[in-house]
Amino acid sequence: MKPVNSQIAAMGTTIFTMMSALAAEHKSINLGQGFPDTDGPDDVIQAAVDALRDGRNQYPPMTGVPELREAVAAANARFYGLQIDPNGEVVVTSGATEAITACLIAMLDPGDEIVLIEPLFDTYLPIVRMLGAIPRLVRLQPPHWDLPRAELAAAVGPKTKAILLNSPMNPCGKVFSRGELDFIASLVQSHDTYAICDEVYEHLTFDGCQHIPLMTLPGMRERCMRVGSAGKTFSFTGWKIGYVSAPRALAGAVAKAHQNLTFTSAPNLQRAVAVGLAKDDAYFTSLASGLQAKRDRLAEGLAGIGLGVLQTRGSYFITTDFSPLGFDGDDVGFCRHITEQAGVTAIPVSAFYENDAPSHYARFAFCKREAVLDEAISRLRRHFLSNTAAAPIAASS
Secondary structure, eight states: OOOOOHHHHHOOOOHHHHHHHHHHHTTOEEOSSOOOSSOOOHHHHHHHHHHHTTTOOSOOOTTOOHHHHHHHHHHHHHHHOOOOOTTTSEEEESHHHHHHHHHHHHHOOTTOEEEEEESOOTTHHHHHHHTTOEEEEEEOOTTTOOOOHHHHHHHOOTTEEEEEEESSOTTTOOOOOHHHHHHHHHHHHHTTOEEEEEOTTTTOBOTTOOOOOGGGSTTOTTTEEEEEEHHHHHTOGGGOOEEEEOOHHHHHHHHHHHHTTTOOOOHHHHHHHHHHHTSOHHHHHHHHHHHHHHHHHHHHHHHHHTOEEOOOOBSSEEEEEOGGGTEESOHHHHHHHIIIIISEEOEEGGGGOSSSOOSSEEEEEOOSOHHHHHHHHHHHHHHHHTSOTTSOEEOOO
């Protein structure tokens, strides 16, 4: 028989699926995948329930129900001073992953180049390659993840169609500074290119750190596609409601891609998310402060065991350096080891690189209940502190 698509055939199972399956097999506490273990606001759930029963359950408009498009536009103005037309500059998608995919489809022709910043979310590269585009990778280095400006400037050239920017950043929790954003904006404008901005963690920033959309910088309003996520903002990751804010010409192209991907999403969930986006400032403040407390709780526990804990200014995740523990293996081996032997699951950070990845970092999610985080720390402490300091910890077979 003739083979299936070669790029699809070459893809492996995602590390998140693998580690979650391993966690289930070993009844491990799963701090790998980034999803909360409690539901979001009750009033948003009730809005979804009520919307199921009001006779509007057929296909909604392809770009999203009017209530949600208007709510996205209002949120852009409220939080960032951006004036967005809900009738031509907002596209609602089936989650942020689809939003990013639709933006990439809308932007890239075969042979176009796009700049991606490592470590990066694992969906980016496969989609770019399936479109026949050419990724140009620029790497941030731990522990501070500063933007390497010379390397970024060298990666942008005549064939560059776009830069894909993720801030706050998964997996490393970096929030790009105003100076770094100014530099990126200058490259985008000087090379007459565009920016796809993955901002799903926009409301999850810590330590007084401010998220600044690239779209708000001078000259960038007409060059940016800004992606948001109801799943991350309201802790309903299973609802899969995302949205793109973009200038009319770009939003129209994104909408054409979207109509050939999922076309639309559940109308009751869209209308419920509109209720959520209208919640008062106290909700968004408490969301960030509550997660910051969980970050601190997990970071303190991991540091007490002996892991090096890197700074996290946003997102759901802490990156740790496990080399001080004396583990005799790489990050995939370490994450398998703690899943099988300690009953706690993390994600190897090498999964967020294409080649030559650092091999001694593991990512832990802290978007869980305090009792779950405490139990995870207790399990890791029992496991690692019971090993003698004189001998390395052997990797699992």
